[in-house]
Amino acid sequence: MPVMWIVLIVLMLATAGFVLAQRRALASAEGDARRLHSRPAYYGWNAALSALLPGLLVLGLWRMAMPPSAVMAAAALIAALAGVAVALRSTNADFRARNRVEQVVRGLLIVCASVAIATTIGIILSLVFESAQFFRIYPWQDFLFGTEWTPSFGGGSELGMLPLLWGTLYISLIALLVAVPIGLFAAIYMSEYASPRVRAWVKPAIEILAGIPTIVYGLFALVTVGPLLRDWIAQPAGLGDSGSSVMTAGIVMGIMLIPFVSSLSDDIINAVPQSLRDGSLGLGSTPSETIRNVVLPAALPGIVGAILLAASRAIGETMIVVLGAGAMAKISGNPFEAMTTITVKIVGQLTGDNDFASPETLVAFALGLTLFVITLALNIFALYIVRKYREQYE
Amino acid sequence: MTDTTPDLVPAPATPAQNSLLVADARTRRRNAAETRFRAYGIIAIGLAIAALVWLLSTIIADGAGAFRQTYATIPVTLDAAVVDPKGNRDPEEMKKVLTLSYDKLLITGMQDYLAQEGIQIAGLSDQDVKGFLSDQAKANLRDAVLADPALVGEVVTVPALTSSRIDGYFKGRVTAEQAARDSKTSPEQLQLADALHANGALETRFNSDFITNADASETRPEAAGLGVAILGSAYMMLIVLVLALPIGVAASIYLEEFAPKNRLTDLIEVNIANLAAVPSIVYGILGLAAFINFMGLPRSAPIVGGLVLTLMTLPTIIIATRAALKAVPPSIRDAALGVGASRMQTVFHHVLPLAMPGILTGTIIGLAHALGETAPLLLIGMVAFVQDYPDAPPAGLMDPTSALPVQIYNWTRRADPAFFERAAGAIIVLLVFLLIMNLAAIWLRRRFERRW
Numbered sequence: 001m002p003v004m005w006i007v008l009i010v011l012m013l014a015t016a017g018f019v020l021a022q023r024r025a026l027a028s029a030e031g032d033a034r035r036l037h038s039r040p041a042y043y044g045w046n047a048a049l050s051a052l053l054p055g056l057l058v059l060g061l062w063r064m065a066m067p068p069s070a071v072m073a074a075a076a077l078i079a080a081l082a083g084v085a086v087a088l089r090s091t092n093a094d095f096r097a098r099n100r101v102e103q104v105v106r107g108l109l110i111v112c113a114s115v116a117i118a119t120t121i122g123i124i125l126s127l128v129f130e131s132a133q134f135f136r137i138y139p140w141q142d143f144l145f146g147t148e149w150t151p152s153f154g155g156g157s158e159l160g161m162l163p164l165l166w167g168t169l170y171i172s173l174i175a176l177l178v179a180v181p182i183g184l185f186a187a188i189y190m191s192e193y194a195s196p197r198v199r200a201w202v203k204p205a206i207e208i209l210a211g212i213p214t215i216v217y218g219l220f221a222l223v224t225v226g227p228l229l230r231d232w233i234a235q236p237a238g239l240g241d242s243g244s245s246v247m248t249a250g251i252v253m254g255i256m257l258i259p260f261v262s263s264l265s266d267d268i269i270n271a272v273p274q275s276l277r278d279g280s281l282g283l284g285s286t287p288s289e290t291i292r293n294v295v296l297p298a299a300l301p302g303i304v305g306a307i308l309l310a311a312s313r314a315i316g317e318t319m320i321v322v323l324g325a326g327a328m329a330k331i332s333g334n335p336f337e338a339m340t341t342i343t344v345k346i347v348g349q350l351t352g353d354n355d356f357a358s359p360e361t362l363v364a365f366a367l368g369l370t371l372f373v374i375t376l377a378l379n380i381f382a383l384y385i386v387r388k389y390r391e392q393y394e
Numbered sequence: 395m396t397d398t399t400p401d402l403v404p405a406p407a408t409p410a411q412n413s414l415l416v417a418d419a420r421t422r423r424r425n426a427a428e429t430r431f432r433a434y435g436i437i438a439i440g441l442a443i444a445a446l447v448w449l450l451s452t453i454i455a456d457g458a459g460a461f462r463q464t465y466a467t468i469p470v471t472l473d474a475a476v477v478d479p480k481g482n483r484d485p486e487e488m489k490k491v492l493t494l495s496y497d498k499l500l501i502t503g504m505q506d507y508l509a510q511e512g513i514q515i516a517g518l519s520d521q522d523v524k525g526f527l528s529d530q531a532k533a534n535l536r537d538a539v540l541a542d543p544a545l546v547g548e549v550v551t552v553p554a555l556t557s558s559r560i561d562g563y564f565k566g567r568v569t570a571e572q573a574a575r576d577s578k579t580s581p582e583q584l585q586l587a588d589a590l591h592a593n594g595a596l597e598t599r600f601n602s603d604f605i606t607n608a609d610a611s612e613t614r615p616e617a618a619g620l621g622v623a624i625l626g627s628a629y630m631m632l633i634v635l636v637l638a639l640p641i642g643v644a645a646s647i648y649l650e651e652f653a654p655k656n657r658l659t660d661l662i663e664v665n666i667a668n669l670a671a672v673p674s675i676v677y678g679i680l681g682l683a684a685f686i687n688f689m690g691l692p693r694s695a696p697i698v699g700g701l702v703l704t705l706m707t708l709p710t711i712i713i714a715t716r717a718a719l720k721a722v723p724p725s726i727r728d729a730a731l732g733v734g735a736s737r738m739q740t741v742f743h744h745v746l747p748l749a750m751p752g753i754l755t756g757t758i759i760g761l762a763h764a765l766g767e768t769a770p771l772l773l774i775g776m777v778a779f780v781q782d783y784p785d786a787p788p789a790g791l792m793d794p795t796s797a798l799p800v801q802i803y804n805w806t807r808r809a810d811p812a813f814f815e816r817a818a819g820a821i822i823v824l825l826v827f828l829l830i831m832n833l834a835a836i837w838l839r840r841r842f843e844r845r846w
Contacts (some may be wrong), residue, residue, distance in 0.1 A: 004788055064689065102738040106652060112644035113653070116665045116712070119705050122675060126683030169606045181437045189435025206442050209449075211832060213766025215799045216453065216821050219806055223814055224452045262442070286424055288431035309671065316673025318769035319799075323806060343675050343769070350682060350773045368679045372672065379671040 003063065004075040007075050010055035010080045014048040017084040021047035021091045029093040029245035046097045049104050050087035052142040055080030127372055130356075130365035138359045143366060149329035149340075149347070151360045152282050159363045162369065163329040167339035171250045171325060172314035174335065180307055183261025190262070191269045192291055203266070210259035221252040221324030234336035244326035253320050257310045264309065268302030268386075269295060298393025310384035312375045318343040342367050453821050461817020463601035463616065464551045464561040465553035466590060468528065470503035472539060474547040474709050483543040486820040496532040496539075499522070500554060513589045518582045526583055528555035530610065530617035556596070556811035558616040560587050564598045567811065604819060607798065607803070614810035620807070620820055622780050626696050626795030627765060629787060631699025634707055634764050639757050641704075642711030643746075649712075650719040670709035677706045678770030686774060693775030694794035696784070702774060703764040710763060714756020718749040749840035762828050768799040776800045798824050 025043035029035040036043070058074040058100065091097070135143070138159060146160020186206060190199050228241035229251075234240045272295050280290040296303070326338025327348065349364040414549040417425065476495050480487050504523050508514075531554035538552055539545050542689070559579035562568035573579045590596040607619025610829040681702035685691045691698050722745050771777075776797055784793035796804070798820060805817040 026491055102736060105738060108600045109648035110642045113648040113662055115641055116646065116662055116669060119669060120665050122684050123680045126680050130683060170533055182441050185434045185438030186442055189439055193432055193435060202439055209446055211828060213799055215768045219821060220449050220452065221807060223456065258442045286428040288428045312671060318675045336508050346675055347772050351777055365679065372676050375673055376668060379668055383667055
């Protein structure tokens with residue numbers, strides 16, 4: 001791998017520059033470091049950075065634009081050498097090496113901080129570009145409002161999003177019906193009733209649920225919960241005989257979301273000032289009356305925010321629905337039937353060999369865009385509510 | 395609930411006995427409501443913990459079997475005429491002998507053993523004997539011979555993998571009734587297994603191959619292992635650590651210590667908060683579009699997976715690092731600035747070392763999260779069937795590999811139920827890694843965290 005070698009040579013140049021510049025600086029001050037503007041190491045760092053940055057920059061840009069070649073290697077090495085030479089030339093006792101190095105480091109810090117923006121831009125660009133290509137082949141009205149999802153790679157596919165959206169929302173609703181009561185009551189108990197010792201054990205135990213990868217929940221849904229629901233509820237009641245169902249995915253996803261709801265709600269309930277509780281208790285209400293009539297109303301906006309965040313998590317969840325919900329795109333009210341979601345279909349359309357000119361592949365990007373917009377809107381709204389609420393008592 | 399007492403108007407004949415010792419009806423009702431409310435809380439916590447226990451216990455019960463495997467130890471005569479037709483013991487020449495010939499040796503060895511031990515099973519066909527051992531057994535025998543040509547002509551007792559059904563029989567997954575219905579196994583084979591087991595020629599023991607082997611094809615679940623997946627995951631974690639830790643720390647230092655309060659800073663802040671909540675599959679789409687289609691990096695390669703997971707982990711690391719930096723008291727900064735350090739020196743010489751335990755804790759938790767992530771890796775082609783171990787980094791970063799969670803997903807898609815056992819076993823491996831990482835994070839926090 002020649003690129004590795006060039007990187008190594010540039011690194012060696014930088015090291016050499018470091019040593020030489022340090023010596024040169026000391027020599028220009030007749031060996032007395034006190035007469036230098038900066039500590040000797042800063043002169044060294046200045047030379048080293050002057051070699052590294054141009055060398056690696058040239059290498060990186062070239063590598064992105066065209067395949068590696070001997071010219072690229074030469075260009076990178078010349079850039080690094082030139083950097084060292086310039087740095088060495090300017091090295092003398094009066095050179096403000098520390099300020100120079102700190103400026104460069106600050107620049108690097110800013111570049112790193114912008115990676116976050118670059119990621120967002122990258123996400124938006126990749127979603128929008130490919131989606132635009134999709135909508136050039138396939139009318140957007142049919143995508144947004146179509147009720148048929150029958151992709152066939154031979155052509156003539158119906159790619160309506162509504163059945164997928166329905167499955168997504170139905171499963172998320174069931175997940176929230178499981179997670180919100182359990183999570184909320186657990187949070188109330190932990191913050192208002194539990195002794196510190198109980199809390200110290202229970203809180204981490206519930207949070208283990210948040211640390212378990214979703215593929216584990218997926219397998220659990222597929223192997224344990226799905227067959228259980230089918231054999232004990234769906235088949236006896238004549239509601240269907242599929243192990244994968246909205247109910248399976250919803251319940252398992254609900255379990256996954258419990259710690260999400262409980263730890264956020266716990267924070268929010270703890271943020272309600274003690275004086276409100278004291279006032280209510282002092283008037284003679286029981287602890288539960290205080291919670292229902294004083295604490296919860298005060299914490300309500302924050303709890304709503306937490307639920308919205310959980311909802312956004314549920315909508316974007318992939319592995320549980322891939323393994324637990326099935327792949328049938330349909331709109332039905334029966335929770336024991338297999339349905340499918342946006343994320344399942346993104347995985348379905350994009351795994352394996354793809355032809356990036358066919359609408360059947362490109363539709364995944366349009367689905368991704370839809371997902372991104374929905375979750376982003378929920379997140380922004382939720383964060384807005386949570387922030388606004390937190391400020392109230394601070 | 396505003397508890398007014400509306401029924402006070404008709405005055406009772408005898409004045410109510412307000413006693414502190416005997417509760418009246420209304421107090422009892424309110425106390426009951428209180429008890430009920432507390433009970434809801436306890437039930438909720440109980441349900442959450444029961445779900446956790448249920449989840450973990452089923453996975454462990456399902457997966458424990460993957461760590462044990464049934465082997466047959468039967469003497470096999472390595473007939474020189476078959477294994478080394480040219481007779482010069484040259485491994486290069488012997489490589490031309492296909493695995494099929496070794497199959498015959500194994501079957502002959504088995505039949506000789508049965509005759510010698512006087513084991514007779516009614517209705518046992520040659521096909522049953524052939525299907526008794528795994529397809530992998532002959533390949534393993536061939537590898538053993540090629541590795542040590544001196545074995546040719548000798549009688550060796552190499553432990554041979556049995557087929558997944560025989561293995562399942564000893565783990566309770568396969569029963570005689572099932573075998574009668576299953577086309578891939580017969581009740582006679584199970585009788586044979588019992589007979590061999592009674593003779594001590596079959597044993598179920600710890601299966602280190604499950605950790606080190608590569609994935610195996612659809613028909614050989616007994617030979618499938620996690621070696622490639624563990625290596626792939628390790629490579630990706632290496633990339634995430636090398637990229638996400640420095641970039642995340644640098645970004646946090648800038649935002650926390652240097653950034654002026656302006657539009658750009660606000661934009662970055664909002665961005666990070668939102669990136670933390672973007673569904674992971676969207677990062678997969680980004681990886682597919684940007685790294686594979688646009689930059690032309692290879693599919694299924696750890697480098698792409700590592701980059702995608704880096705972008706996904708960055709917000710977590712940034713949020714943790716900023717909290718750690720914030721926790722360093724301003725007096726430290728003031729003291730450093732007071733003795734003449736520059737702001738950069740203050741941060742790098744004093745604040746950052748003090749924040750390091752918090753940063754590392756956050757990083758480990760971020761890495762643990764990345765290790766378990768599946769969805770984005772599916773989109774960048776990591777589901778492909780990979781049987782070759784990748785090279786050592788850095789060249790190996792471009793080789794196709796699998797990853798632990800994707801391998802689990804892959805196995806759940808296969809028809810043979812033996813793969814479910816493997817998938818659950820792989821989850822145990824994954825959970826052990828996660829447990830170690832989280833314990834390390836907790837240890838770091840306990841050991842080094844300072845309260846100011």
